[in-house]
Amino acid sequence: MILKGKKVVIMGVRNKWSIAWGAAKSAYEQGAEVICTCSEDSIEKVQELVKEIPGTSVYVCGDVSKDENIDKCLEEIKKNHGKIDGLLHAIAHANTEDLRNDFILTSREGYAHAQDVSSYSLIAIVRMAREKEMLNEGASIVAYTYYGSEKAIVGYNVMGVAKAALEASIRYLSKDLGVDGYRINGISAGPIKTLSAKGIKDFSSILDVVEERAPLHRNVTIKEVGDSTAFLFSNMSSAITGEIIHVDNGFSVVGV
């Protein structure tokens, strides 16, 4: 029970396949009070889902490319739950055409959209949480990223660039947050079949390659990513900040 007595906010639960859902379940199993946020269109599904982890609250957080939506959602959470010990950012989006076409065809609008939703939103969320003084002493923030930030992966395109910015933001945020004793880290999760992943061209062949080449010869599960998230929320990781941890069965360390 490494999260006993802690309160964590899990942003980005959409359905039972969401990686954020794995994080919510792991945090619950480790003794945390869990607060989930989701988009308006998935509220009914998520409300049904959280019945599996009693005591969990759900809030709608509208489009995170609008500051007022983040503000409203965090304000509501603060009002009802007070200070929190952990926050997960599991939010990303790119326009379908930018994941289907060659990267060179990425539009200015598509580039800005992917960056805004998938990367800048982390900065805005963390800043507002700090301004609202809703982070408890030693609070830990986690964001999900992917190997497509480090290597050119067919079909990941503009999202790879957004994740590279997200990872750099984590390093810069660690300096600002460290002043107050808060931590922030990224988890670079191996590929997992989720609704978002369906938008990526030939996603199933990416899963096959991982199975073939990763040292552990299998794909990761949302439980494994969730358990690592719980570790990063916990005091067991108190000296880790600004880091990107690969939870990918070792795929990223293999050359030829």
Ligand SMILES: NC(=O)c1ccc[n+]([C@@H]2O[C@H](COP(=O)([O-])OP(=O)(O)OC[C@H]3O[C@@H](n4cnc5c(N)ncnc54)[C@H](O)[C@@H]3O)[C@@H](O)[C@H]2O)c1
């Ligand atoms: N699935 C993978 O293979 C994989 C691998 C590594 C990292 N990730 C990352 O994990 C995170 C969660 O993705 P997932 O794969 O579980 O998919 P998912 O579709 O279950 O979750 C994506 C979430 O992003 C939210 N979202 C999208 N646009 C939004 C916006 N404008 N405003 C507010 N919320 C918005 C959706 O509502 C959803 O809850 C993402 O950051 C994703 O990039 C996924």
